[in-house]
Amino acid sequence: MSENPDVRRLADWDGESLRALAAEHDTPLYVMDLDRVRENCERLKSAFPDEEVRYAVKAHTGRAVLETVREAGLAAECASAGEVMRAFDAGYEGHEVQYTAVNPPAVDLDYVVDAWEEHPDLTITVGAADTVDRLRERGFDGRLCVRVNPGVGAGHHEKVQTGANAKFGVPYDRVPDLLAEAREDFDVVGIHAHAGSGISGDDLENHRELVRRMGELARDVGELEFVDVGGGFGVPYHEDEPPLDLEAVADATREAIGDIDATLAVEPGRYVVADAGVLLTRVNTVKPADDTTVVGIDAGMTTLLRPAMYGSYHALANLSAAEADGADGADGADDDRVAIPVTVTGPICESSDVLCEDRPLPRPARGDLFAIGNAGAYGYEMASTYNSRPRPAEVALESGDSRLVRRREQLCELTELEDHV
Numbered sequence: 001m002s003e004n005p006d007v008r009r010l011a012d013w014d015g016e017s018l019r020a021l022a023a024e025h026d027t028p029l030y031v032m033d034l035d036r037v038r039e040n041c042e043r044l045k046s047a048f049p050d051e052e053v054r055y056a057v058k059a060h061t062g063r064a065v066l067e068t069v070r071e072a073g074l075a076a077e078c079a080s081a082g083e084v085m086r087a088f089d090a091g092y093e094g095h096e097v098q099y100t101a102v103n104p105p106a107v108d109l110d111y112v113v114d115a116w117e118e119h120p121d122l123t124i125t126v127g128a129a130d131t132v133d134r135l136r137e138r139g140f141d142g143r144l145c146v147r148v149n150p151g152v153g154a155g156h157h158e159k160v161q162t163g164a165n166a167k168f169g170v171p172y173d174r175v176p177d178l179l180a181e182a183r184e185d186f187d188v189v190g191i192h193a194h195a196g197s198g199i200s201g202d203d204l205e206n207h208r209e210l211v212r213r214m215g216e217l218a219r220d221v222g223e224l225e226f227v228d229v230g231g232g233f234g235v236p237y238h239e240d241e242p243p244l245d246l247e248a249v250a251d252a253t254r255e256a257i258g259d260i261d262a263t264l265a266v267e268p269g270r271y272v273v274a275d276a277g278v279l280l281t282r283v284n285t286v287k288p289a290d291d292t293t294v295v296g297i298d299a300g301m302t303t304l305l306r307p308a309m310y311g312s313y314h315a316l317a318n319l320s321a322a323e324a325d326g327a328d329g330a331d332g333a334d335d336d337r338v339a340i341p342v343t344v345t346g347p348i349c350e351s352s353d354v355l356c357e358d359r360p361l362p363r364p365a366r367g368d369l370f371a372i373g374n375a376g377a378y379g380y381e382m383a384s385t386y387n388s389r390p391r392p393a394e395v396a397l398e399s400g401d402s403r404l405v406r407r408r409e410q411l412c413e414l415t416e417l418e419d420h421v
């Protein structure tokens with residue numbers, strides 16, 4: 001294995017350390033390996049050496065992660081006032097902070113314009129002419145970037161765009177006029193587009209087309225500091241899925257943008273943190289049913305929402321079965337406890353609170369410790385207190401040490417917002 005592998009699989013985690021962490025901090029518990037976060041940043045920096053890499057912080061906004069990413073040299077792409085606040089809290093400087101305003105509430109614009117007074121080098125990205133007006137009203141005349149809705153391909157027209165697409169960005173054909181107008185009042189520094197989370201090993205075509213259109217637009221409007229082509233770099237959630245060929249994506253991106261007189265910027269979120277995190281959870285209930293065995297764990301859709309919300313696949317290992325068997329890694333390989341198809345559910349009163357169905361796993365027992373892979377991106381970040389379930393704790397690993405970076409929410413904290421009115 002190379003020093004900085006393209007992917008870290010669930011089986012690559014050290015089962016014994018994870019068992020020790022669960023024993024010390026209880027479950028459900030998020031574990032973030034900051035060394036792996038750093039490795040992911042380093043691979044990005046080396047694939048995009050002359051480009052600017054911005055971390056889309058919404059994938060994981062924890063302070064320890066943000067500090068690690070900042071030290072590794074990535075800028076910060078923020079989607080709300082709260083994320084801007086967190087970026088500054090983690091030591092980011094104005095010139096490294098980009099705030100992308102998506103249908104921004106007034107309080108967000110107020111906050112960011114205030115922050116700009118103190119950090120005049122921050123950049124605000126707008127996705128509507130309306131937002132430009134609201135910034136003007138607030139006296140903002142700083143660094144402005146326009147988010148472009150690039151459509152889905154050549155010949156595409158704004159009138160046939162789907163509603164979901166139209167939410168984001170200024171329609172491609174209207175960007176030159178808006179930019180020209182904005183240049184009168186603002187320091188227009190860039191154009192930006194983000195297609196979604198779609199870049200995978202065998203589907204580079206959409207990305208290439210988006211980048212090509214952005215290059216064309218950049219040549220059309222002239223005088224820009226950067227062209228930001230978004231994030232969406234995929235990670236392999238399935239054990240047998242190959243990792244993204246980052247160098248190939250970088251080459252395709254540079255080729256598609258063509259000759260531009262501006263810095264190319266990318267803003268990966270998931271890629272930076274996904275495989276740096278696992279979620280540890282214990283089995284509460286084992287219930288044989290007619291067609292499957294239902295295994296109830298103490299982490300549910302309020303802990304890790306992705307399976308319920310997107311139907312996402314996450315690798316799962318039974319660390320207790322692996323221990324009983326003396327298996328080394330966290331792959332749950334076992335001879336005594338033969339694999340049976342199990343349906344893993346959380347403790348939430350919702351039928352969508354299911355992690356996986358009919359997954360072959362070593363026969364589980366009450367109290368078994370499970371590890372859920374690729375939980376570092378959009379994991380804790382999407383946790384909620386639905387069903388009045390306190391949010392989990394989080395531990396960070398760094399240079400062989402571990403430390404609690406987010407304590408477990410307590411039951412008594414659930415009523416706090418009501419207690420103080």
Ligand SMILES: *Cc1c(COP(=O)(O)O)cnc(C)c1O
Nearest residue numbers: 056194197231232233268269270
């Ligand atoms: C969410 C988001 C990203 C990151 O997406 P990933 O799929 O996590 O890489 C980048 N840019 C913007 C504007 C986003 O909203």
